[in-house]
Amino acid sequence: MDYNIIRVARVTMNVTDLNAAKDFYVNALGFIETESTNEYMALRGLEEHVHHSLLLRKADKPGVHALGYKVWEESDLEKLEQFFQTRGSRTAWLEKGAQPGVGRALRAEDVSGIPVEFFAEMDGAERCLQKYDLYRGARVQRIDHVNCMVPDVEGAVKFYTEELGFRVSEYTATEEDRTWAAWLHRKPTVHDVAFMNGEGPRLHHVGFWLSDPMSLIHCCDVMASMGYADNIERGPGRHGLSNAFFLYVRDPDGNRIELYNGDYLTSDPDFKPVKWDINDPRRQTFWGHKAPDSWFNEAVSFLDIETGAEVAKKQPLLAQRKPDFVT
Template sequence: MADISLHAERLTDPAHDAYQEPIYDVAQLGHVEILTPRLQDTADFFTRVYGLYTVEETADSLYLRAWNDDVLTSLKITAASEPGPGHVAWRCTSPQALERRVAALEAKGVQGQWTDGDIGHGPAYEYRGPGGHLQEIYFETDKYVAPAGQKPYLPNQPQKYNPHGVAAAHLDHINLLVPDVTAASAFAQESLGFKLRERLIPAGSDDEVGAWLSLMTKAHDLALTQEPYPTEGRLHHLAYAVESREDVLRAADIFMENNVPIDFGPAKHSRTQGFFLYVIEPGGNRVEVFSGGIHIYSPDFETVTWDTETGGRSTAWGLATPPSFKEYATPVYEAP
């Protein structure tokens, strides 16, 4: 039988009080809006080449989904004068969780506002994050119901597996550029319950230049990268997952045949250990095809701090990072 007095002693240990209770009020990256100056070309890329499906269309926007998304839409593309992020949306685990996270944001001085929602989801609390990005949190969402001809054989799938193009399976993560990675990471952890999984602090420096955060067990739902220019609110990349490494390699051939510029990869990341391929869609935004990545099941997982690029190598297997990967983001920065 366990020693009750020993258990009581542990409960009064200062280390016990120092342990931060995990917050699980936010469940996932729900959907993303990106802006494009070439709406039809961007739509053609995401549907015909990347493999998404159109579910709704308005005068200025298209609403898309991947074949394994269980929600009605995970991507909104909107016509604009320049590329970049429109907004990033995080889905809460319940209406009560949404109320708690709104209270947490406002306790930090965030001046947000409620909206009626959009195609595919209900009321949302909209605010600006510390990096200048428009974000929102919400709960109510429309689930995808497959029409006749798309109903799956297996009832635990949202639709029939009928791949086309790259066959992106589901929305995976987003990478945002921020002026202060440490501050933006702390904000995400304290306000929304993100868990800091990995971070990069170069040797000889005290500055955190990269952070990889997740909400549940994934390697990351959100990556934060240090903004190299005196600006804010920029998108580094948006990523959908595919089912295997072979799908990433197949995607490279599909992009090649469709004259889509490959920016970086295919290769394996050191951090997250995901297999990756980055391209630039016709509107100018960087998009990733992602597979794998570590999964974290321990509730007391300790943040991994990197101080080099894996022994001097840019990726796990040594493929060098092109300068464009560190310099290019949308909207494109133009010095005054």
């Protein structure tokens, strides 16, 4: 069964201060603000033709409401409802208008307990791709992927590939050949979603695509100029895995954003997933730098699709929490 999932398309998450978030996301990172109220702010990248890819909701503390995937057409939503109900997942509908700019949406829980959302329709918005005079900071172009820590990566991979039609581009294996992390895609890039072994489910980061490597360097300079040097957590560097030129930054509430350039085309069914040894230093950082502990330990809780309470977390199945070379 093919549910015609096109790509990861939006994330809804909390921030505690919308003004602080605006300064960070719009002025420092270069997002375009589509719309704001006292309750939320809708942000899109420069090339995005839709209302938003990041919806920030004002709340008392961080938390992720849903990871949203765009499907081809409305009827795919009914098929997905049936699929999730057959599996015993709770589901919930958000009618058109319940969320700013978003059409009818189906929420459900994936195999790891992550709140996922599917929708076919979103309001349009002006594409600013060629409004270069609006380019600021990192010049964020579009949402690229989400990355989650889950207790059972192999279970998550099986669910997304066998049930939802994702394909694996690259993965990390332990010495016992267990899958420690995996990168999965629907659109033919390295990923729409990745899973890493860890206490979870938690959202590790949301990745946004940049047009070129110099925009990432410039963003470091802009962040430092604006007083955000402490919000740069890791990078700039090159991931061996995915070949991404990356920068990880933390927003004022600690939500982690990856600025990302590199990637490659994964369209071909005979492309063989790239396997990496977890203890190969070039996997994490091609140039050999170690990631800070915070990058391995800190992530954001998901919120229940009905109650809004934090989704319960479990300890990971695999013992190793980070590579050997990170001491």
